[in-house]
């Protein structure tokens with residue numbers, strides 16, 4: 512087979528898309544599954560006796576839910592969270608029947624049968640979802656697993672206090688339902704000084720006592736770092752597994768996971784007075800060297816991100832606007848001839864972390880990762 516047509520084979524799952532070989536790709540996204548596993552071990556070590564799930568919603572924060580989950584499974588992780596039924600069904604196919612897969616957004620009315628068939632655990636966010644899951648269990652003729660999510664103060668998902676109180680004494684409401692978890696989600700976990708965290712924890716305590724006795728779960732990535740009181744029986748980290756800093760005010764305790772490199776299409780010398788890119792948003796005022804890279808907003812790189820690429824630690828600022836498929840770089844800081852067509856420069860990596868790239872785009876690392884498009888050549892490694 513022609514080298515250009517060879518695919519790099521991800522760990523644990525078949526490649527999701529047929530791509531051309533690395534040498535032909537416009538940009539390469541390298542995902543270090545070994546780093547994800549090490550991050551899982553680091554979080555687990557912080558948790559003492561509590562268990563640690565893996566949150567792999569939004570296709571594993573953009574990095575490939577099947578590959579990420581298979582890597583976590585090797586660390587003994589057997590509880591996963593996705594947001595949607597469709598994500599859960601895909602993950603079930605990738606992982607087989609053993610692990611528990613929770614659907615955070617709950618099951619849309621009428622889709623209970625599909626969730627049951629895929630062996631998914633519903634996260635029950637309302638009295639209506641509870642009744643629908645109860646009915647689904649009756650139809651299936653067996654107990655169905657569920658997490659009960661309570662709203663402890665984020666006002667996003669979960670049963671409100673009044674709903675919890677309403678079903679508290681009603682044992683029949685839970686008939687046919689195997690409550691495997693009572694959970695809630697923190698709104699401000701990355702701000703350890705916020706009193707909202709402890710308020711939510713106390714409200715969680717109050718509400719869960721009214722529900723069927725089950726293991727409890729409150730902490731996301733940042734919640735793990737709020738201390739043991741927040742750990743309960745199961746933590747649900749996502750971001751930290753992927754190398755996003757769960758303690759934004761302090762150095763990142765996690766290993767970086769992602770590297771993004773883009774290929775130089777061509778280089779040119781620019782003369783004073785030249786306009787650069789769409790709208791001539793940049794004007795050359797002194798002679799400079801430029802390079803055009805094969806990556807743009809069509810790949811999920813924010814159009815408004817005033818950012819830079821890097822080579823050998825040297826910063827190569829963007830010139831003018833980000834195009835759909837390309838970005839123009841100022842490479843004047845490099846020795847002449849250092850960069851040529853086909854070379855790679857770094858967009859995310861040691862010189863610019865996911866969190867730093869997010870800062871330039873006025874967003875958070877979560878959005879950077881989940882935006883990274885599906886046009887990149889994806890290389891899964893185990894370092």
Ligand SMILES: *Cc1c(COP(=O)(O)O)cnc(C)c1O
Nearest residue numbers: 566696731732747748749750751
């Ligand atoms: C996304 C999500 C998580 C994971 O949060 P991170 O901040 O990425 O660790 C945990 N629990 C719920 C309910 C979520 O929606």
